Amino acid sequence: TQQSQEELLRVLQENQNFRENGKQEEARFIVVSLSVQPVLSLAERYGLDPESATRKLAGHFRQLGADMILDMTAADDFSLLESAREFIERYKSSQDNVKGQIPMLASSCPGWVCYAEKTHGNFILPYISVTKSPQQVMGSLVKYHLTKYKGLPPERVYHISVMPCYDKKLEASREDFYNELKQTRDVDCVITSIELENMLISQGVSLNDVESGEIDRPFGAYNKEQSDKILWGHQGSGSGGYAHFIFQYAAYHLFQEANTTVEFKNLRNPDFKEAVLEKDGKILLRFAIANGFKNIQNLVQKLKRGKSPYHYVEVMACPSGCLNGGAQIRPQDGLQPRELAAKLETVYHSLPLSKPEENCVTLSLYTTWLEGEHSDKSAAFLHTQYHEIEKMNTALAIKW
Numbered sequence: 031t032q033q034s035q036e037e038l039l040r041v042l043q044e045n046q047n048f049r050e051n052g053k054q055e056e057a058r059f060i061v062v063s064l065s066v067q068p069v070l071s072l073a074e075r076y077g078l079d080p081e082s083a084t085r086k087l088a089g090h091f092r093q094l095g096a097d098m099i100l101d102m103t104a105a106d107d108f109s110l111l112e113s114a115r116e117f118i119e120r121y122k123s124s125q126d127n128v129k130g131q132i133p134m135l136a137s138s139c140p141g142w143v144c145y146a147e148k149t150h151g152n153f154i155l156p157y158i159s160v161t162k163s164p165q166q167v168m169g170s171l172v173k174y175h176l177t178k179y180k181g182l183p184p185e186r187v188y189h190i191s192v193m194p195c196y197d198k199k200l201e202a203s204r205e206d207f208y209n210e211l212k213q214t215r216d217v218d219c220v221i222t223s224i225e226l227e228n229m230l231i232s233q234g235v236s237l238n239d240v241e242s243g244e245i246d247r248p249f250g251a252y253n254k255e256q257s258d259k260i261l262w263g264h265q266g267s268g269s270g271g272y273a274h275f276i277f278q279y280a281a282y283h284l285f286q287e288a289n290t291t292v293e294f295k296n297l298r299n300p301d302f303k304e305a306v307l308e309k310d311g312k313i314l315l316r317f318a319i320a321n322g323f324k325n326i327q328n329l330v331q332k333l334k335r336g337k338s339p340y341h342y343v344e345v346m347a348c349p350s351g352c353l354n355g356g357a358q359i360r361p362q363d364g365l366q367p368r369e370l371a372a373k374l375e376t377v378y379h380s381l382p383l384s385k386p387e388e389n390c391v392t393l394s395l396y397t398t399w400l401e402g403e404h405s406d407k408s409a410a411f412l413h414t415q416y417h418e419i420e421k422m423n424t425a426l427a428i429k430w
């Protein structure tokens with residue numbers, strides 16, 4: 031039952047028992063991190079606008095006994111900034127002929143990362159970005175900074191993340207994200223959009239009828255001018271906008287091209303897109319977004335033959351990316367999955383935009399938590415590593 035709704039309900043029940051029996055000190059401090067894609071999925075399912083859905087989910091988790099409800103904008107922005115800086119370093123190393131640097135391949139999709147580890151071994155791993163995904167950055171932030179701020183040991187906190195796919199459970203279960211000394215995981219339990227819908231249904235509750243609650247802001251507002259906004263998006267794909275952000279960042283930091291317009295155009299199919307930065311007839315940057323298994327296979331084959339023309343690829347296992355994640359709520363009213371994903375993409379792009387380089391919380395956490403942007407602490411908490419794994423005979427392989 032690890033990583034399941036049963037485990038979550040058991041922990042919530044245990045906590046309630048401790049509190050009712052006056053054993054407050056044995057209860058765990060329950061933190062819920064909401065990522066944006068499941069919120070949009072549930073908003074669509076219950077006909078709510080994104081802000082109302084976020085507040086209703088906050089209210090629901092509070093009723094269940096959660097102590098703190100967080101959104102993940104700070105973690106999203108850490109992942110984007112660290113990925114962009116990693117790209118600059120890799121690009122420069124590649125100019126010095128260091129092998130295995132470029133193309134840099136995104137690492138925030140555990141479906142893709144596990145596939146790469148299991149099928150392509152050491153060949154592909156050097157190309158995969160070492161920046162942690164937002165879920166795991168959030169795990170570090172909650173277990174190793176929020177706990178200090180709250181005066182709690184990490185193992186006293188039970189950290190739940192709400193995610194669009196089951197593969198995020200695999201990611202949270204990786205040894206790399208388990209602290210043996212403290213006997214605790216950075217993310218204890220991943221609950222998906224579908225599981226959350228099922229929990230509501232089994233409790234006979236409609237999200238529409240849940241009393242709204244507040245999102246906690248333990249580190250302050252992201253943006254002083256729009257401090258009342260509670261759900262944020264990013265430019266680019268609904269999978270987090272990696273390719274878009276890193277493209278603009280690299281255009282500026284490598285080629286002094288400020289405010290570049292980024293346009294990803296479909297190439298071959300709607301799940302493979304490409305953007306190019308060109309100057310004086312010379313291509314400076316060539317980025318791609320590859321969603322879905324077929325496009326990933328093509329990319330890997332090209333890479334193996336030394337024929338990949340890209341500097342960076344945002345690789346996501348699900349067709350249409352995370353808004354169409356494997357555990358997002360199924361389409362209603364005869365809608366096709368792609369139509370639903372397109373609908374969610376439109377809503378995603380209507381959200382206020384977070385700008386990672388201007389996010390007050392992320393910037394201040396670099397100082398108060400991480401001792402600077404290029405510190406050992408930043409590397410320890412924001413980066414990870416990959417491992418070649420024996421050939422595929424797992425459930426994941428069957429899925430692929």
Ligand code: SF4
Nearest residue numbers: 139141195348352355
């Ligand atoms: Fe999960 Fe799919 Fe997004 Fe990958 S693309 S992180 S498998 S939802």
